[in-house]
Amino acid sequence: MTRLTAQTIFNDAEKQLIEAAVRDAENRTSGEIVPLVVDESYDYPQAELVGAGFFALATAVTLSWAFGGSSVWVFLPLFLLAFFPFRCLLRHLPELKRRLIHPTEIAAEVEEKALVSFIEQGLHHTRDETGILILVSLFEHRVFVLADRGINNRVPKETWDEIVHIVTEGIRSSRTCEALCVAIGRCGDLLQTHFPKKVDDTDELPNLILG
Structure with missing residues (x-):
């Protein structure tokens, strides 16, 4: 749509x-x-930061626990890799972003x-x-x-x-x-x-x- x-x-x-x-x-x-x-x-930048941080955290924790033995050295790169795509995603999904405000x-x-x-x-x-x-x-x-x-x-x-x-x-x-x-x-x-x-x-x- x-x-x-x-x-x-x-x-x-x-x-x-x-x-x-x-x-x-x-x-x-x-x-x-x-x-x-x-x-x-x-433009509500704080909503993007908080939302991206939350989704990146959940993704990184899940993947590092499943495949990295909960290692912080696995968690940190996964978090950084996930953060920016999630922030971009929120910019293009206004319905989701609005729920974070x-x-x-x-x-x-x-x-x-x-x-x-x-x-x-x-x-x-x-x-x-x-x-x-x-x-x-x-x-x-x-x-x-x-x-x-x-x-x-x-x-x-x-x-x-x-x-x-x-x-x-x-x-x-x-x-x-x-x-x-x-x-x-x-x-x-x-x-x-x-x-x-x-x-x-x-x-x-x-x-x-x-x-």
Whole structure:
């Protein structure tokens, strides 16, 4: 099965649907909505080291006991020979690698990626401080919504849990594009009351970022 990446998760037609959903939502409000899809929020090198070390240790102990009389001089070369292939294997088996990472660490890294991306993409520079980032991080299977302070001053943070749920459930049921479009529309609904569109509004940010 081909692994989905940020560049391949949507076909051209789906990209157009998402961009159209953003335009439609932004036509009803002064807010700026940016969906961002990334392969991963962090590369988690510690998970690779710990996982490779564990599997290499188990392999070396078993083989040295079976064929080397439990000699440390047999164990050490076997451990070193097994370590690097296992580390490479973990890089290509994201499902296994993810199981070696504590959920708390994953949540923290996704949140940090959202904060950094918010700044990098210039969402903090919108005129009325009404930027919204919808981050989809594929490796972690996580969605994080981050809104600028102009919005958070009026919309409770708990409101974004609904958006996260919509996108997360869509990903689980292989309806990522549809779910993202629904979530974008819901953001437009939430913002329309507090931040109606102004006569001189302009589209300040990209409507879809795949990075």
